[in-house]
Amino acid sequence: xxxxxxxxxxxxxxxxxxxxxxxxxxxxxxxxxxxxxxxxxxxxxxxxxxxxxxxxxxxxxxxxxxxxxxxxxxxxxxxxxxxxxxxxxxxxxxxxxxxxxxxxxxxxxxxxxxxxxxxxxxxxxxxxxxxxxxxxxxxxxxxxxxxxxxxxxxxxxxxxxxxxxxxxxxxxxxxxxxxxxxxxxxxxxxxxxxxxxxxxxxxxxxxxxxxxxxxxxxxxxxxxxxxxxxxxxxxxxxxxxxxxxxxxxxxxxxxxxxxxxxxxxxxxxxxxxxxxxxxxxxxxxxxxxxxxxxxxxxxxxxxxxxxxxxxxxxxxxxxxxxxxxxxxxx
Numbered sequence: 001x002x003x004x005x006x007x008x009x010x011x012x013x014x015x016x017x018x019x020x021x022x023x024x025x026x027x028x029x030x031x032x033x034x035x036x037x038x039x040x041x042x043x044x045x046x047x048x049x050x051x052x053x054x055x056x057x058x059x060x061x062x063x064x065x066x067x068x069x070x071x072x073x074x075x076x077x078x079x080x081x082x083x084x085x086x087x088x089x090x091x092x093x094x095x096x097x098x099x100x101x102x103x104x105x106x107x108x109x110x111x112x113x114x115x116x117x118x119x120x121x122x123x124x125x126x127x128x129x130x131x132x133x134x135x136x137x138x139x140x141x142x143x144x145x146x147x148x149x150x151x152x153x154x155x156x157x158x159x160x161x162x163x164x165x166x167x168x169x170x171x172x173x174x175x176x177x178x179x180x181x182x183x184x185x186x187x188x189x190x191x192x193x194x195x196x197x198x199x200x201x202x203x204x205x206x207x208x209x210x211x212x213x214x215x216x217x218x219x220x221x222x223x224x225x226x227x228x229x230x231x232x233x234x235x236x237x238x239x240x241x242x243x244x245x246x247x248x249x250x251x252x253x254x255x256x257x258x259x260x261x262x263x264x265x266x267x268x269x270x271x272x273x274x275x276x277x278x279x280x281x282x283x284x285x286x287x288x289x290x291x292x293x294x295x296x297x298x299x300x301x302x303x304x305x306x307x308x309x310x311x312x313x314x315x316x317x318x319x320x321x322x323x324x325x326x327x328x329x330x
Contacts (some may be wrong), residue, residue: 035323053315084105097113144157155175
């Protein structure tokens with residue numbers, strides 16, 4: 001009983017400090033990992049229990065894969081040109097179904113039903129170019145879809161609830177727009193730009209949406225990149241810049257590094273970061289040298305609450321982002 005009480009007090013202390021939630025007892029495993037593999041031009045849902053992923057030698061490591069190339073359901077989006085450098089993948093629940101949200105640098109953006117691959121919505125933004133460079137995507141509760149374009153300096157909100165293609169959209173200018181995250185409690189869309197984080201309020205109707213800025217705050221450093229809800233901590237967002245990883249405390253308008261493992265997690269060039277609330281583990285990706293592209297890695301680093309660090313390796317991969325498979329409502 002004394003040991004249990006001590007452990008419980010330790011967990012509570014970590015939570016009060018803003019730490020990533022500690023793992024539950026009983027050996028609960030972390031979820032699988034969804035990665036954007038630019039080398040194979042696929043999204044891959046990979047088996048978390050394997051430390052080495054070699055799909056060519058052992059296809060069973062891949063739980064699910066997606067590519068629109070050659071898929072008639074996405075032919076109008078010209079994926080041969082637009083599906084180049086997939087750079088975002090998120091999983092969401094909406095009206096009883098599971099969807100994977102994805103973008104690619106050369107213009108592709110879509111919401112894909114899992115596991116069927118059926119198209120909920122899609123668009124090609126200046127396909128074959130990086131004129132817009134879609135970099136993140138979010139599904140709103142009403143079924144509309146937001147897309148952030150980094151080179152296009154824009155956040156678009158599409159009336160995706162009205163159809164799978166050719167729907168109206170509204171644009172909000174945001175320099176170097178890189179990240180999007182819906183906030184269920186505040187009912188705003190958080191958008192991450194190169195030097196600021198803004199809260200956008202959707203308005204109008206589902207068929208004719210509007211976006212209005214209600215709040216903005218400057219980042220603690222330049223080159224904002226990844227934005228994600230801290231799982232299990234509704235008042236916090238993961239925010240990466242070119243040099244560090246922070247958590248943003250919404251109620252205090254404050255960027256902090258008081259989370260467990262911050263010294264190892266916060267480093268330059270982090271492309272994606274997120275926590276699993278059940279185990280307390282944090283997954284992140286950082287580019288490696290010597291690969292075909294300077295922003296690629298073959299490794300997903302996993303930081304554990306007790307300070308240990310592990311990794312998963314994708315043989316011949318070109319990973320940009322990795323996300324825990326945590327289906328959640330927008």
